[in-house]
Amino acid sequence: DAGVTQSPTHLIKTRGQQVTLRCSPKSGHDTVSWYQQALGQGPQFIFQYYEEEERQRGNFPDRFSGHQFPNYSSELNVNALLLGDSALYLCASNPVGHHQETQYFGPGTRLLVL
Amino acid sequence: KQEVTQIPAALSVPEGENLVLNCSFTDSAIYNLQWFRQDPGKGLTSLLLIQSSQREQTSGRLNASLDKSSGRSTLYIAASQPGDSATYLCAVSLPGANSKLTFGKGITLSVRP
Numbered sequence: 001d002a003g004v005t006q007s008p009t010h011l012i013k014t015r016g017q018q019v020t021l022r023c024s025p026k027s028g029h030d031t032v033s034w035y036q037q038a039l040g041q042g043p044q045f046i047f048q049y050y051e052e053e054e055r056q057r058g059n060f061p062d063r064f065s066g067h068q069f070p071n072y073s074s075e076l077n078v079n080a081l082l083l084g085d086s087a088l089y090l091c092a093s094n095p096v097g098h099h100q101e102t103q104y105f106g107p108g109t110r111l112l113v114l
Numbered sequence: 115k116q117e118v119t120q121i122p123a124a125l126s127v128p129e130g131e132n133l134v135l136n137c138s139f140t141d142s143a144i145y146n147l148q149w150f151r152q153d154p155g156k157g158l159t160s161l162l163l164i165q166s167s168q169r170e171q172t173s174g175r176l177n178a179s180l181d182k183s184s185g186r187s188t189l190y191i192a193a194s195q196p197g198d199s200a201t202y203l204c205a206v207s208l209p210g211a212n213s214k215l216t217f218g219k220g221i222t223l224s225v226r227p
Contacts, residue, residue, distance in 0.1 A: 004157075033214070042118070042203055042217030043158070056214055090157055092215075102148060103215065105158040 002027065004106035006091050012112045013081050021076040021109045025093030031055075032074040033103065034066060035090040043090055049074050078111075086113045116141045118206060120218035127194055128226050135189040135221050137204035142182045144206045149178050149189050152201045152220065161202075162189070194225045 005024045013019050025032050031050045035043035045058035049068035068074045072093075078085055088110050092103035117140045127133055137147075146165050150158040162171045162178040164187070170179040177190040187204055201222045205215040 035215075040219070042205075042219045043215070045214050045216070048214060058214070088155070092158075102160045102163045104160070105150075107157040108155075110155065 004029075004091055004093050004104050006089075006106040006109050008109060009107070010110045010112075012114065014114050015081055015083060017081050017113075018077065018079045019081060019111060021078075021089050021091075021111070022073065023076070023091030023093075023106060024073045025091075026095075026104050029093035029095050029104070030072050031094040032068060032072065033092045033094075034074070034076050035092065036060070037088040037090060037108070038084075039087070046076070081113045083113050086111060116144075116206060116208060116216045118204060118216055118218035120202075120204060120221050122221065123219065124222045124224070126224040126226060129194060129196060131194050131225075133191050133194055133223075135191070135202050135223070137187040137189070137218055139185045139187075139206050139216075141206075141208065142185050143208060144182065145209045147178075147180055147187050147204060147206045148215070149176075149187075150203045150205065152203060154201075158203065194223075196225045196227050199223055199225050 004026050007022045033048040034046040037043040046060050047057040048055050052068045063079045065077045088108040090108045091106045119138045148163045149161045152158050164171050164180045175192040180187045201220040203220040205217040
């Protein structure tokens with residue numbers, strides 16, 4: 001059983017560009033959350049998707065947007081990239097009906113903005 | 115606003131030592147608390163989850179305790195090994211927060227052979 005998968009593993013962009021990161025949840029999971037982890041910091045909650053809708057959002061600007069597809073996979077889009085967007089982006093999923101249980105994290109996408 | 119603190123930021127111990135990692139949080143009305151392990155450049159692996167109604171959880175050489183009233187949790191690692199070297203993060207979720215996690219910055223542990 002595959003766990004949470006993310007693509008790509010690494011990405012280099014320049015300021016002002018746009019980026020799309022992808023996540024496939026663990027089998028049987030329907031809720032996907034995205035986190036940003038800057039170097040030396042703990043992960044910060046960006047937003048969560050359930051039933052193809054954004055259910056909750058952290059303190060991130062509108063440049064950060066997302067989408068969830070009918071197969072529960074998800075995308076994170078970041079527009080007008082800033083140097084400060086360089087970070088490890090983590091995706092996590094929850095099992096159906098267990099929204100308060102442990103989240104399973106993917107390996108992350110390392111984004112470098114030059 | 116919930117804040118999670120982990121001090122110190124880094125710790126170096128000799129192999130075989132028993133050690134305690136600390137975590138504190140400001141809002142005691144948590145739903146659960148989790149400890150995660152993160153290897154350099156990698157994702158997070160859940161180690162232990164403690165529900166708010168529980169006092170501790172154990173898995174192998176790991177034991178996590180929770181004291182909601184004081185806003186503290188500890189992760190106890192027995193007989194540390196070089197393979198335990200990693201960053202350990204604690205995270206809390208609040209009731210009704212739909213599993214959104216608030217993390218500390220983590221403690222980077224180095225176990226010397």
